[in-house]
Amino acid sequence: MKIGIIKPDYKITGGFEVVVNRLKLELELIGHEVQMVYVDATDSTTNDIPYNISQDVFYKNPEFFKYINMYWKYLKMDVSQFDAVISTQPPSFAIQHPRHISLFYHHMKIFYDMSDLVLEVGLQQPYHHKSVQVIREIDTLSLSKVRTILAGSQTIKNRIKQFNNLSNNVDVIYAGIDPDIYHFNGRVAYEYPIVVGRHEFPKRPELFVKAMKRLPHLVGKVVGAGGRTDDLKKIDNLLAYTSREGIDITDDVVWKQMSNGKFSFEYEKLIQTAKKNKSSSNVIFTGRVSSEQLFEEYSKASCVICPAFEEDYGLTAIEAMAFKKPVIACKDGGGYAELIEDGINGFLVDPSSAAIADAIRKISENKDLAIRMGNAAYETSRKYTWSNAIAKLVEHLT
Template identity: 65%
Template sequence: MKIGIIKPDYKINGGFEVVINHIKEELERIGHQVDIVYVDATERSTNNIPFPVSNDEYEQNVEFFNYINYFWKYMKMDLSLYDTVISTQPPSFAIQHPKHIALFYHHSKVHYDLSELIQEVGLNKPFHLKAQEVIREIDSISLSKVSTILAGSKTIKQRIAKYNNLSTNVDLFYAGIDNDIYNYNGPVSYQSPIVVGRHEFPKRPELFVKAMKKVPGVQGRIIGEGGRTDDLRKIDQLLTYAAKQEMEISDEVVWKRMSNGSFTNEHLDILHKSQKTHLKSNVIFTGRVSKEELFKEYANALCVVCPAYEEDYGLTAIEAMSFKKPVIACTDGGGYAELIKDGVNGFLVEPNSTALAEAIYKLASNPDLAKQMGVNAYETSRLYSWKNAMRTISETIIK
């Protein structure tokens, strides 16, 4: 069978790209001919929109018009040479084909599950609600024509039902993890709590930083970087000083305001004082690490903290569990939350720094508990193999 995987190309190589490449390799291994059809997703234009858009209109809501432009581009693609097509990130599911499988991990999030949050923190663009209405309508029409939607988690399946009123053509697909991680058999120790991932809103590494100030005798590690790394470092400096002075800054301010570069004059004054005092933080920033270094971070972690808001899947948590590490996630963590059995393979806590700190302290003060929960976490991770994942893909293709 000839299969086309339609992939927006964002010029990055992240977790989703790893998943797509693995699916291609596995499908080829069992005899299919597979092409990844890349579409440049970095182009900024309105060339594919079949009605005029002025420069002024475009500049007022660039993200919306780029989405509409790509929507039309995908809808007009000729994919007739393929027996089956698999769409990936939005809005690639706008493609037209009689045998269309949508590998679905998220909507245009700012117009769906993050909409209220971005309005609250002031990140919304002009005419946000109208743009949201249009995108939800055209998405629902396109997704209703898809043969099978493979939702990447129960969280995503619930979102599709909630926002697009679709359930009959929606199944679950849990991606496997890197086989090198899955088969790791090196040494494991229980040292520092860590956070792994990109520093973007609303991943909430800021909550981890604030939690660490409540367990001053423990050193935490932040693995990775992103667009908010500079602000995250400032937040760490500021909170280190604030903790020393017994000053309280609310969680809401830290992760909803400071994380997006919004520091009041009062907070900037505290930051300036903190920079003068050179207080040592109990949080280490590693920056970007290699695959081998990441394995070492996982292997030496006390636990892995996943504080993100409404995550789509939770691959980091499964990776952590495969290293026999308990995972701490928040009750509003989306895909992370559905992986945690509270008190068994990790802790599921309220989304605040105090609750995170309490969970971290429980494990730091009781290494045997961390090890036992790590064993349970390892058993959970065994469910998420590529063998199981590809069984779902293969069964869907031959339907």
């Protein structure tokens, strides 16, 4: 079968790109001809919209019009050369094909599950409410025509039901993890807590950094990088100073404002004072790491913290579990929360630095608990294999 995978190209490589590339490989291994069809998702024009949009109107609501332009681009795309197509990120599901599967990991989040949050933190565009209404209407129309929507988690399936009122054509597919993880032959230890992932809003590594300031006797690691890394380092430097001086900065300010680069004059002044005082930090930033380095970090971690808000799946958690590491996730963590049996393979906590710090403390002070939870976590990870994922996909392709 000749299969086209339709993929918006955001010029970055994250967890979803890893999943899609693996999916392509697995389909080829069982004999299918698979072609990736990339579409530039950084395009800021309105050339595909069949009516004129003035620059003045565009810049009043750029995210909305960029989405609408992409929507029309996919709607007009000719994919008839393929026997089946798999759409991926929104709005690639607007393509039209009789054998169309949507590998669905998230909506355009600012118009859906993050809609209220972007309003709260001041990231919204003008006419946000109207934009939300229009986007949801056209998405629902397209998704209702898709033969099968394969949601990347139960969390995502629930969102599709909540926002698009669709369930009859929706099934759940859980992606596997890199099988090389199970061939790791290095030493497994329980040395320090880590957080892994891109530094983007609202992954909330800021909550981990703040939690570590409540545990000055421990050292933690931030593994990875992203568009907000510089701000995260500023936050770490600031919190190292304020925690020493007994100055409290609330969690909401840290992850809802500072994580988006919003440092008030008061805090900028404190940052300058912190630089002069050269406050030492108990958080190490590794920067971007290779797969081999990532495996090493997992192997040495006492636990892995997954603090993201409304995560779509939870690949990081499953990878950590494969290394027999307890996972700490937040109750509003979406896909992460699905994976955690509280007190069994990790802890499911309130989304606060205090709750995260308490969970880290419990694991760090009790190695037997860490090992017991880690063993349970490993058993959880074995459920998420590529063979299971491909079997589910092939079932819907045929």
